[in-house]
Amino acid sequence: MNGIMDILINLLSFLWNITKVLIPIMIVIEIFKDAKLIDKISDFFYPVTKFFTLSKISGISLIFGMFFGLTLGAGAILQSVKDYNVDKRSVFLVAVFLSPCHAIFEDAFIMKAAGSNILPLLAARFISAIAATYIFSRAVKNNTTDVVNISNHEK
Amino acid sequence: MVTADTFKRGFKNGISTLIDLSKVLVPVYIGVELLAASGFLNTLAEIFRPVMSILGLPGEASLIIILGYFLGTYAGLGAIAAIDLNTVQITTIAIMLSISHSLISETAIVKKLGASAAASITVRVFFSFFMGFLYYRIFG
Numbered sequence: 260m261n262g263i264m265d266i267l268i269n270l271l272s273f274l275w276n277i278t279k280v281l282i283p284i285m286i287v288i289e290i291f292k293d294a295k296l297i298d299k300i301s302d303f304f305y306p307v308t309k310f311f312t313l314s315k316i317s318g319i320s321l322i323f324g325m326f327f328g329l330t331l332g333a334g335a336i337l338q339s340v341k342d343y344n345v346d347k348r349s350v351f352l353v354a355v356f357l358s359p360c361h362a363i364f365e366d367a368f369i370m371k372a373a374g375s376n377i378l379p380l381l382a383a384r385f386i387s388a389i390a391a392t393y394i395f396s397r398a399v400k401n402n403t404t405d406v407v408n409i410s411n412h413e414k
Numbered sequence: 415m416v417t418a419d420t421f422k423r424g425f426k427n428g429i430s431t432l433i434d435l436s437k438v439l440v441p442v443y444i445g446v447e448l449l450a451a452s453g454f455l456n457t458l459a460e461i462f463r464p465v466m467s468i469l470g471l472p473g474e475a476s477l478i479i480i481l482g483y484f485l486g487t488y489a490g491l492g493a494i495a496a497i498d499l500n501t502v503q504i505t506t507i508a509i510m511l512s513i514s515h516s517l518i519s520e521t522a523i524v525k526k527l528g529a530s531a532a533a534s535i536t537v538r539v540f541f542s543f544f545m546g547f548l549y550y551r552i553f554g
Contacts, residue, residue, distance in 0.1 A: 286424030354529030375508035
């Protein structure tokens, strides 16, 4: 067992490593939001949403959740469902994609501070998300009449 | 528009995330040290050694996975800091935990979207182990 002093030093240096990456990444995320970069790259993502047979508008929720995390992503999804009547199937597929792959930059940099390699981490999450969404997108048939306003289901 | 306020907000978010993280990470770190000192960690490690060895991890790592799955990444991080691991092992755990973490609270969010909780959990746990195993087999 380590001495109490060792435990404290280890803990503080660990927290300091995380601080060094966390604050810059949070600033970058805010810049992304304020510069409206999401809207600009959503066109670039059109082939991706097409591949997964998703509606185009759900692509924005996808990017949003991927960059900013599940909570914010879910907010964006609920909003887009209200505004554009996104079909239930697309929402389901976005949720499947985001389940293993959200807040990728924040998580990756925090894990890097803990001593992990960053590239295999990002690759593993992407491959998981793409494989899972692909499987479900072919398993769940495209049914355009299945338009459900999910905000009614909240209660 | 990117203004000075953007940077201020980013800095503030960074600090508040750091505080959230510390609130979980510090107690978990100390808790794991105590579990190690009491010998409980050894018992747990002994039980999970066969499963963990498939992933190239020591038995103690099972505690990190359990904490991460249920409590979240921050708790997992606290346990990572408290247990001796090499880079490949940390990366394996990081892959597993970043794919699958905070299963209770995040599955609640997924359900709120109207998507299936079972699908979300199945996908996450399956790919968590699959990708961890794959990484260890290729790079370990």
